[in-house]
Amino acid sequence: MKFAILVNEGPYTHQASDTAYHFAKAALAGGHEIFRVFFYHDGVHNATRLAAPPQDERRVTERWTQLAAEHGVDLVVCVAAAQRRGVVDAGEQKRHGMDANNIAGGFRISGLGQLIESGVRADRLVAFG
Numbered sequence: 356m357k358f359a360i361l362v363n364e365g366p367y368t369h370q371a372s373d374t375a376y377h378f379a380k381a382a383l384a385g386g387h388e389i390f391r392v393f394f395y396h397d398g399v400h401n402a403t404r405l406a407a408p409p410q411d412e413r414r415v416t417e418r419w420t421q422l423a424a425e426h427g428v429d430l431v432v433c434v435a436a437a438q439r440r441g442v443v444d445a446g447e448q449k450r451h452g453m454d455a456n457n458i459a460g461g462f463r464i465s466g467l468g469q470l471i472e473s474g475v476r477a478d479r480l481v482a483f484g
Contacts, residue, residue, distance in 0.1 A: 357388045359473035362398035364484030366415035367408065371484030372401050376418050378481065383426055390477045391429040392419070393470045394462075398484065399437045402430070404459035416459045423461035430462045431469045 360379060364371035379389050394401050406416055423430050432442060441457070444464045448456040458464065474480045 356382075356479065357390050357477045358382050359390045359477035359480045360392040361470065361473075361480060361482040362392060362394050362401060362484060363396045363482065365397040365400035366406070368397065369484055372398065372415055373413070375481075375483040376415070376422070378483070379422060379428065383422075389426065389428045391431055391469065391473045393431050393433070393473055395433045395436055395470065396484075397436075397440070399432050399440050399442045402432045402437070402442055402459055402462040403457050405457045420459055420461040432458070432462050432464045433470070434464050434466050437464055 358379075360375050362372055362375045366372045375392070379392065382389060400406075401416060401419055403416065408414060419430055422428050434447070437443065438447065443451070443453060443456045444458040445456050447453070447464060
């Protein structure tokens with residue numbers, strides 16, 4: 356089965372990101388495909404490379420980055436939600452004249468069309484948060 360995942364909550368304020376990550380890992384281990392993970396609303400905070408949790412805490416962003424690298428999972432961050440919350444890539448940095456960007460490796464910024472495409476192309480769209 357081909358899954359698409361929607362993450363609507365931040366990594367340290369709600370269980371949704373952890374649950375979505377573990378769902379994706381279990382689905383891949385079960386031989387299923389993850390078409391895309393779409394981060395929306397506060398879920399865009401999963402994509403910042405500047406989070407620095409204490410050493411004894413889980414590293415949510417690094418988990419997603421590693422999942423993308425190991426399994427070719429497409430991690431897409433909603434551009435409008437990201438702009439509102441200060442999550443930017445090099446393209447948005449340049450477009451808005453900002454002095455830095457903070458998107459983590461493996462993530463990319465795009466529009467809601469990617470979420471729509473996920474729902475169309477996947478067998479199931481599973482939302483967390």
